[in-house]
Amino acid sequence: MHPTVDEQLTGALRLLDVLQTEDELSPGGQEVLTNVRRLLGKVQRSWAAQLPFHTADNAELTALLARTAPLVDPALVPADDGAPPLDAVAVATRNAQLRALLSQVVTGLPRTPEGDAARAAIGDHLRHRVDTDPT
């Protein structure tokens, strides 16, 4: 079990701290190091939350598309999810596919009261997603 993913990321960040105190590091080198730290910090804060987030978002997107896609093209309603539920990469890929369908729906919605209601529902979904996205 050890080192865990968290332990490895914490260790990598600690080693970068050691490097950052080196006197001979150029300003350019310091900047690169800061960027590496930012990236690793993001991964550390988000990796464990990604699978549950994508799983929940896929369910919400599927329901949203079922309601809104028929206004544009029934073919944009997603087929059943075949992604293995514990495969993080497959679930994330499914998320990207569903978001691509949502983009197509947004682009094609009619200028009608139903279309405007769909826009509002999509806006609500996206606001919630941005607020809860751990990545």
Added chain:
Amino acid sequence: MSDESTATLHRLQDFLAGQEGTAGTRIADLRRAGAGRSRENWLFDLVGPGPQDREPLILRSDPDGGLVDTSRAQEFAVLRALEASDLPTPRVRWLDATGAQLGSPSLLMRREPGTCDYRVVNGERPEAERRALAESFCDLLADVHAVDWRGLGLDAVLPDPGEHAARHELDHWEQVLRQDQLEALPELDLAIDWLRTRARPSRRTVLVHADYKPGNILLEGDRVSSLLDWELAHLGDPLEDLGWVTQPLRAGEHLIDGVWTAEDLLTRYAATTGLHIEDDELRWWVVFSTFKTAVMQVSGLRAFTEGRSDEPYRPTRRVLATLLAALTED
């Protein structure tokens, strides 16, 4: 001297040797400028031929990757045309439009005195001084918009979108998005849908700076010595710059809480220019400015993932949340 500095020095020496008026000069104090976000900048002095001759210069070159992809030749032509105006702009000296000699498309211009501080209106200075600076920045923006662009021949360099400035800019930045996006971004598609249905004809066509901010203004004390970074400048609607400076994402750079509000800025601008601005009209450009910021982050992300940039840009939660809040507030 690093290998990179030596290579830049040699390229500069070879380039300058072929330019008029450089006989008997030499390059001194060559160094890389602080990390510019979209350009690679080098500072140096051109010394000679007389014993007292010393011209401070800056070399602005295209990096491999950045937030925006613009033309050095166009920036050079805009700055050259503006030399005949009263605007405080840097004097351009030479251009390598293709990068054949300097490694990448580059322009050389005079290094003007002063310093940039992007947080100056919310910095350490006394409040009255900060407000006066904010007012002078507002007046300078009005001066930019008052430039006689036809008289200066800028319409030979920049396309005139006429009253369709809003659609023209939206089309341009949508094209950048399509070119650079790595995945579907329904947040930005929803913004495009909103913007496309609400675009209004512009009432005036002016020279738009398009990245107007204190971080691009050189100050000597409380005097503006130069307005920099004209790479995004174009002809368009004056509300574009006003939307850029009043958007929530940039409030900390342009406004002072309770002292210099967006309303103060717009009132002063209207008094100077006679252009009275309707809320709805400005809102479009505020939303557009946030959309444009997101697209620039998308471009930065592509540059990073392709190894052309070391800055790990991405469309941030703050930008996307601000954009969606603006779209859905009615």
